[in-house]
Amino acid sequence: MVRKNFKMFVPRYRTISINGAVLDVDISHDExxxxxxxxxxxxxxxxxxxxxxxxxxxxxxxLMDLFEDEEE
Structure with missing residues (x-):
């Protein structure tokens, strides 16, 4: 895995969290x-x-585990 540099920004508006997966990807993970x-x-x-x-x-x-955790 290639370590990438990133810039840390102070959120100005909102932050959105994503839990999910992208299906049927026909390129490498790095791409x-x-x-x-x-x-x-x-x-x-x-x-x-x-x-x-x-x-x-x-x-x-x-995903199913997340749904089960929400029900508890």
Whole structure:
């Protein structure tokens, strides 16, 4: 994994957290992250977080676990 430098910005408006997965990606993880960061920065925003490559089954399980945690 390549360590990337990032700039820390003080939030001026709002912060949005995303829990989910992007399906049917036909590029490498590194290419995906590069495109994601390019898109985020093109909006004048910043990304703070982690990404990882997982299977669709793992993504479904994580989502179901989140729903179960919400019910408790």
């Amino acid at each position: 995906f992250v590069d495109e994601l960061i390019e898109w985020v920065e093109s909006k004048g925003w910043a990304f703070l977080g982690l990404t990882e490559e997982i299977t669709e089954e793992e993504a479904k399980k994580i």
